[in-house]
Amino acid sequence: MISSEHMTINIGPQHPSTHGGLHVEAVLDGEKIIDTIVHVGYVHRGMEKIAESKTYAQFIPYSSRFDYLASNLPNLGYVQAVEKLMGIKVPERAEYIRVILAELSRIASHQLFIGSLCIDLGATTAMMYCFRDRERIMDMFEMTSGQRLITAYMRIGGVAEDLPEEFYPAVRSFLKDLPAMLKEYDGLIFGNEILQARLKGVGKLSAEDAIAYGVSGSNLRASGVNYDIRKIEPYGIYDRFDFEVPLGQNGDCWDRLMVRVEEIVQSARIIEQALEAMPEGEIKAKVPRVLKAEKGAEVYHRIESSKGELGYYIVSDGTDKPYRMHVRAPSFINLAVLPIISKGGLLQDIIANIATLDPVLGESDR
Amino acid sequence: MALEQDVEILEKNNILVSTLEKLWNWGRSYSFWPLNYGCGCCPIELLAASASRFDIARYGYEVFRAAPRQADLLLVAGPVSQKMKPILERVWAQMPEPKWVLAMGNCATSGGPFKDGYAVLPGCDTLFKVDVYVPGCPPRPEALFHGLLELKKKVGGKK
Amino acid sequence: MSEINYLAEILKDLNQHMEGQIQISENQPYTCIKTDEKNLIKLLKRLKQKHGFNYLANLTAVDYQDHFEVVYHIHSVPDNRKIMVKCSISREKAQLPSAVSLWPAADWQEREIYDLMGIKFTGHPNLVRILLPEDFTGHPLRKDYQIKG
Numbered sequence: 001m002i003s004s005e006h007m008t009i010n011i012g013p014q015h016p017s018t019h020g021g022l023h024v025e026a027v028l029d030g031e032k033i034i035d036t037i038v039h040v041g042y043v044h045r046g047m048e049k050i051a052e053s054k055t056y057a058q059f060i061p062y063s064s065r066f067d068y069l070a071s072n073l074p075n076l077g078y079v080q081a082v083e084k085l086m087g088i089k090v091p092e093r094a095e096y097i098r099v100i101l102a103e104l105s106r107i108a109s110h111q112l113f114i115g116s117l118c119i120d121l122g123a124t125t126a127m128m129y130c131f132r133d134r135e136r137i138m139d140m141f142e143m144t145s146g147q148r149l150i151t152a153y154m155r156i157g158g159v160a161e162d163l164p165e166e167f168y169p170a171v172r173s174f175l176k177d178l179p180a181m182l183k184e185y186d187g188l189i190f191g192n193e194i195l196q197a198r199l200k201g202v203g204k205l206s207a208e209d210a211i212a213y214g215v216s217g218s219n220l221r222a223s224g225v226n227y228d229i230r231k232i233e234p235y236g237i238y239d240r241f242d243f244e245v246p247l248g249q250n251g252d253c254w255d256r257l258m259v260r261v262e263e264i265v266q267s268a269r270i271i272e273q274a275l276e277a278m279p280e281g282e283i284k285a286k287v288p289r290v291l292k293a294e295k296g297a298e299v300y301h302r303i304e305s306s307k308g309e310l311g312y313y314i315v316s317d318g319t320d321k322p323y324r325m326h327v328r329a330p331s332f333i334n335l336a337v338l339p340i341i342s343k344g345g346l347l348q349d350i351i352a353n354i355a356t357l358d359p360v361l362g363e364s365d366r
Numbered sequence: 367m368a369l370e371q372d373v374e375i376l377e378k379n380n381i382l383v384s385t386l387e388k389l390w391n392w393g394r395s396y397s398f399w400p401l402n403y404g405c406g407c408c409p410i411e412l413l414a415a416s417a418s419r420f421d422i423a424r425y426g427y428e429v430f431r432a433a434p435r436q437a438d439l440l441l442v443a444g445p446v447s448q449k450m451k452p453i454l455e456r457v458w459a460q461m462p463e464p465k466w467v468l469a470m471g472n473c474a475t476s477g478g479p480f481k482d483g484y485a486v487l488p489g490c491d492t493l494f495k496v497d498v499y500v501p502g503c504p505p506r507p508e509a510l511f512h513g514l515l516e517l518k519k520k521v522g523g524k525k
Numbered sequence: 526m527s528e529i530n531y532l533a534e535i536l537k538d539l540n541q542h543m544e545g546q547i548q549i550s551e552n553q554p555y556t557c558i559k560t561d562e563k564n565l566i567k568l569l570k571r572l573k574q575k576h577g578f579n580y581l582a583n584l585t586a587v588d589y590q591d592h593f594e595v596v597y598h599i600h601s602v603p604d605n606r607k608i609m610v611k612c613s614i615s616r617e618k619a620q621l622p623s624a625v626s627l628w629p630a631a632d633w634q635e636r637e638i639y640d641l642m643g644i645k646f647t648g649h650p651n652l653v654r655i656l657l658p659e660d661f662t663g664h665p666l667r668k669d670y671q672i673k674g
Contacts, residue, residue, distance in 0.1 A: 013405075013450065013453055014401075014402070014403050014434075014453060014457050015402065015432060016402040016430065016432035020404060020405050020406060020409065020444070021405040021447075021449075021450055021453075040655060040656065041447070041449045041654075041655055041656035041657060041658075042405055042447055042449050042450045042453070043405045043406050043444065043445070043447060043450075044447045044448070044449065044485050044656040044657065045406075045445055045447065045473075045480040045483060045485050045486050046480060046483035046484050046485030046486065046665060046672075047480070047483070048641070048666060049483055049484060049485075049665050049666055049670075049672055050479075050480065050482060050483045050672075053482070053672070061479070062479065065407060065479075068406070068407035068410060069410065112410075127413075127417065128417055128418045131413070131414060131417035131418065131419070132417065132418050132419060134414075135414070135417075135419045138414070148411075148414075148506065149407060149410055149411060149504055150407060150503065150504065211579050211580050211602050212579065212628060212629050212630065213629050213630050214580060214581055214582065214628065214629075214630025220602075225602060225603055226603050227602050227603045227605075232603070232605045233605060300555060300583060300598050300609070302582070309582065311582065311583050311598070313583060313585055313596065313598075315587055323587070324587045324588070326583070326585040328582065328583040328585075328598075332633060332637075333630060333633065333634070335633075336629070336630070336632060336633045361405070361406075362406055362407060365447070365656055366656075448657055448658050448661060449656075449657065449658045452658075482672055483672055484665045484670070484672050485657070485665070
């Protein structure tokens with residue numbers, strides 16, 4: 001007699017996707033997903049243990065390597081957490097420079113998100129367009145910190161150097177060209193019927209599930225929850241800027257894509273306002289040579305990273321090295337929701353779900 | 367390298383290797399088929415290298431294959447973590463001969479900034495022999511191309 | 526600040542409900558409630574069910590050499606009330622009840638603590654290593670696990 005049984009196939013950890021070493025075991029009935037089991041840890045580098053043997057300033061380059069797609073954002077979160085721990089006040093000009101670079105990182109990350117989503121679904125051309133535009137941001141990072149990808153540009157108390165002269169025309173021309181870029185993506189990517197069929201109605205995540213599973217960032221907002229840490233609990237000078245928080249309605253892959261596209265527009269708004277209002281002045285506060293915090297002092301500082309709520313929990317023991325540093329990685333926690341949203345879907349939907357959850361495995365595994 | 371030693375041994379025994387091997391190697395060096403493998407920050411620069419600005423296709427290396435059976439160049443981009451070690455060994459074993467390894471980035475070369483930790487192997491050359499090392503954290507796409515051209519020289523036989 | 530207003534009510538209710546089995550220290554921005562292993566789930570349940578703390582932002586552990594301390598940062602979404610809960614456990618026992626039934630977000634975070642710190646969570650549906658391979662020995666984030674750096 002004919003009988004059928006469930007088949008388990010492995011997706012990854014070596015696979016043609018840009019998300020790094022993610023391993024998903026899919027239990028299938030034909031093409032329908034019964035269950036997915038997510039395995040992470042293939043990019044585990046032991047950063048939290050290394051942090052205990054480095055001084056606060058020595059850890060700055062490591063912090064950029066958490067979320068390497070938008071490396072100014074984890075960098076910003078780390079230096080702000082240490083400044084909160086030690087009570088260091090940052091000069092105004094440095095705050096504005098930080099906001100500009102952080103929002104440029106967010107735009108770069110979302111552009112790569114669109115490109116990698118398309119390449120995962122098979123549309124290679126879109127990746128070329130997104131990367132071409134992302135290269136302009138990489139050039140701006142190279143102007144400021146000397147590095148394209150892993151910019152360890154922030155310092156405890158400010159930033160490493162002032163913005164060079166050639167930065168301003170570069171960022172202004174990028175902002176001027178951004179609407180045209182988005183229009184190009186609209187015509188090439190978002191209007192494509194195949195993409196819409198593969199993303200609309202797929203991978204629905206309800207608001208209750210999202211909150212219960214600790215999902216944060218654009219994924220949470222795509223499910224309709226109005227929660228952006230830059231608005232709810234502004235850090236740095238984010239309370240001075242006027243921007244909107246885009247929300248989705250259905251919590252499906254399409255909403256997760258569209259929320260991020262709209263966030264690019266809002267980030268551009270913030271950068272324009274920051275460029276207008278940036279004062280002259282110092283770019284780094286006077287900090288002691290050896291940075292120490294009180295024994296027993298601790299801080300949990302969170303920022304709205306491009307992936308979600310990125311939190312740093314630092315405990316000090318009075319020495320110049322942190323006693324314990326824990327990074328609340330949004331990608332790690334967002335990935336836990338993959339089995340919920342994939343259940344009942346088709347095999348191809350797992351790829352769309354992973355891509356729209358936008359995990360960065362370096363941050364997830366630390 | 368293994369190929370040159372084989373040729374030497376054959377020549378010693380009065381067997382001249384025909385120029386077909388040289389022709390094949392010349393052809394292979396112009397079109398490596400890299401494997402889609404990457405774990406960490408370096409594959410992002412690899413991706414940028416295959417995008418339109420830096421364009422790996424002008425060297426002939428744009429045919430990334432997802433299956434190890436169809437690839438001949440293993441670009442180890444990123445650190446080799448404890449969990450990834452058996453996977454990388456298996457992927458390497460699945461690749462058919464002739465095959466080459468390019469270690470991209472400091473983590474693949476020597477463990478990089480994570481060398482002092484518990485989680486990262488001190489270089490992928492602990493698992494297999496590496497042909498070209500490209501340092502950098504991450505190496506620029508141009509540095510990667512330099513590495514690929516060095517590999518091309520090594521394989522194609524030019525000095 | 527409105528934070529202090531909502532907190533005063535919550536702390537009053539908790540003191541009553543927990544019958545003095547908690548210690549409160551009011552530090553901005555996170556008020557900290559310390560409790561022991563026996564009363565942990567009762568406290569967390571009250572926070573979630575009565576006071577609407579529906580979002581487990583962060584769950585981690587610190588090795589203080591003579592004891593472990595497990596730290597919960599809990600928020601309410603979307604109105605952003607927040608609170609911190611700490612629970613100390615002895616190094617020998619290294620065990621706590623799991624909070625997965627209250628917040629599914631605790632699932633992977635508890636697995637990570639088990640993997641790297643060696644603290645077991647009773648009642649967890651799948652307590653296996655998550656970041657390191659299954660056959661790895663030792664718990665690296667413990668202070669007695671030495672690395673070269």
